[in-house]
Amino acid sequence: MNHAIKRVWVALTVLFVICLGGLSYIQFFDAESLSENALNKRELYREFDLPRGAILVDGKPIAESVPTDDGQFEFQRVYNDAETYAHLTGYYSLANGTTQLESQLNDWLTGTSSDLLFDRLSAMFTGTRSEGASVELTIDGQLQKTAFEAIPEGLKATIIVTNPKTGDILAMASKPSYNTNRLAVHSTAKAAENLKEISDIDGLSPYRNPAISSLITPGSSFKIISTVAALESGKFDMDTPIDNPVSKNYPHTNKPLNNFSEGICARDTRAKLEFIFAQSCNTPFIEISQTVGKDAFTEVAERFGYGQQLNIPQNVVPSEFPSAEASEAQMAQMAIGEWENKATPLQMNMVAMAIANDGVIMKPNLIDKVIAPDLRVIEDPKPEKFSTATTPEVAEQLTELMEGPVLRGTAMNARVPGVDFRAKTGTSQRPSVDGVRMVNSWMTGFAPADDPQVAITVNIQDVDYDTGHNTVGALMKTMLEAVFNK
């Protein structure tokens, strides 16, 4: 019997040793790959127990970490004016992930950025808790608030205000919006439920900022670029008379392109650029697109930012000008901002920024400065050139042309007395809904003409023509009044 007992002992010992082997494998040999497993949220959990830096606008936090005793984590991320800033801040959530600025600025906000190495080390030695840095945005709180509140509920609209001389983004607001606090709740079940509710709202994705990721046909607002292409080609100048028939077939097709029916294009069947631009006539751009040619046209679009990578610091979806596979007819359509010509609202704002700043686009940027926990400024981005879109001369000519729509054309409804505003409108076709013609409405411009302080873009998606045209004008007017205190 004792022999058997000893064997039982040996067997148990062997099994225990196997268990020790299992533990060694997990805790030593396999530890690293377990830490890196996609399901492993421990790093994130640790973050949630640390004070995360704030996102500031005018020195006031729009996102901050507030101590909580919900028993799960030590801090709760809280968003102030959540809906106004939702598309900028995004949210910091355990269950729903981290988006927009919360995601892009994570290294700074958590303090893991290499710029904060010294702070981390000193926190380790002094035993204090390491804190993340705060990030001040270039956003003007008052403008942002005005923009957000001006957009009527129920519309899918975006307003962008930038400083064309520095690239600073002063306002970037979109509706529909949502309350980011609802997605940042710690309870996974609650967060999932809220995410579902928010995702069900028409025209809203909590993962996307429409200003930088919605690709929308720009319509006639793209004619700024087409006109630049025309002038740069040397085949057109301000005085060249161009054919302006009421209707003209697209090259090699029987499909007619009509002139803008609401305006007075039909008055002149041959016109100079000034008239064409102010009244947003379409038919001359068939000739322009054919004369300029595919390659030159594409190059101009790319100089304005089409197809380019841009981070503000969020990644801006590159706008599309798919000329490679386009026929002549399709090139003509793209010249008036239709077919597969698709731009983000920020892209169209960059077009205005280029004209406002003598043809040079300053890189759009949201970060004013990064402030360490000890109030030291650790990052202070300087204005950066994004690209030279055109020459100062052509920019000057466009500035001149863009006066027309405001004085006597399609942008009259945005006019503010005493503000020398220059702009171009756009209306692109959408499929009809219940027999009503739907459009995307645009207006992009800058003011004042002699020393541009702001470039402003307003876009409304999927709206009937009248509402779109009127609201875009009204919104632009509101923003101009807010900027120039009129």
Add this chain to the structure above:
Amino acid sequence: MTEVQTAPVPRRNLELLLVLLALCVGGAAFYLVGSSTEDVDNTDFYVQMSILAGLSLTVHVLLRIFAKYADPVILPITIALNSLGLAMIHRIDLAKGTSQSARQLLWTAIAIVIASVVLWAIKDHRILRRFTYIALLASIVLLLLPLIPGLGVTINGARIWIRMGMFSLQPGELAKITLSIFFAGYLSSNRDLILMAGRKLGPLQLPRLRDMAPMVIAWLLSIGVLVVQRDLGSAILFFGLFIVMIYVATARISWVLIGALMVVAGGVVAGLTMGHVTRRLDVWLNAFDPEIYQATGGSMQIVEGLFGMADGGLFGTGLGAGSPYRVPLANSDMIIASFGEEIGLIGVSAIILLYMLLISRGLRAALGSADTFGKLLAAGLSFTLGLQCIVIIGGVTRLIPLTGLATPFMAAGGSSLLANWIIISLLLLISHNSRRPKTGGVGPTDEFASASTTLTSSTKAVTKK
């Protein structure tokens, strides 16, 4: 086969020293888990450690009176494990705002008091042999209790609990003791018949069916009830106990082989036909599949435990400095993972060595025991402890599917604590009897097993029947 003889020295002072050392280890752990939290209230620490120290020293004094030749290492290891468990439960409490540790301490007190009563009332383990069939009856009753409507409750899919007032008990935990007593009693009386009678089939000696009948019935009953109650862990435990005790009694490896075959066959049948077993296997094999991770009752628990242990690494995050509370059941089923995270591979290896040492001492008592019954009982009880550890640690480390067995002495849970403390008091008694000077006094059942007398005495026991 030679008897292991130890010089009859009480060694109670060594035990006292080791008990104090164990209390220091447990106390230090208890203090540390609280210290990393700011403005911690140390009242818990003083109160709980004083109570635990008082209880431990009481058992020590009782051993001086009733079993002064008992193994001096068993009690200190048990106290070390129990107090470490309390510390970790307290640590999880601090993180979650619960108060499980007070409850665990209350159960520790109840368990130690009952274990002391067992020490005092039994004094000589051989008395238990008289209760062989009563123990079988008791096992059946204990296993059936949770099935009684109104009394039994289902928790986490297993109907193994009964609720009495504010306490819930797992009677199955106590059944491992009564079943061990029955197996030990029955086998010590009948082992010769089982050994000698029966036909030989090749290298295997098959016993006569009627000799095996009570064993098989006991086994079928326990397994049957467990299938109904859906408690896989206990089924494995009882089955292992059954096989090992027959093996120890007969020293025939064929039993282990038959047992292993039955495990494989049973496992395959259960895996194919029983939903919850299939699920367990699926969760085990595909633990890192995101779908299984997220499913309710999926692999989230074990995977989080693995992540925690990986976080701990070699040295651990330090007590109170990790986040073991992220793992579901961090203070019961997954307590080994909690330790793995906070005291690292090195610390958790030390805990496993404590278990190995404890079980070695138990088997040592079995080796030294002069009577067959004591040998079988000590071996069975020690094996039960060992197998529990292996099944749960193997489950937590994903070597085998995770089953809800309690980590002895450490996991939160009163029934298991109570049962394991009773096992300790029985092991202490058996070790006392095996180590004390042989005065020629005859035990209550008048049956001895030594190398030379095994055969005759056992035969005598049989003829006496």
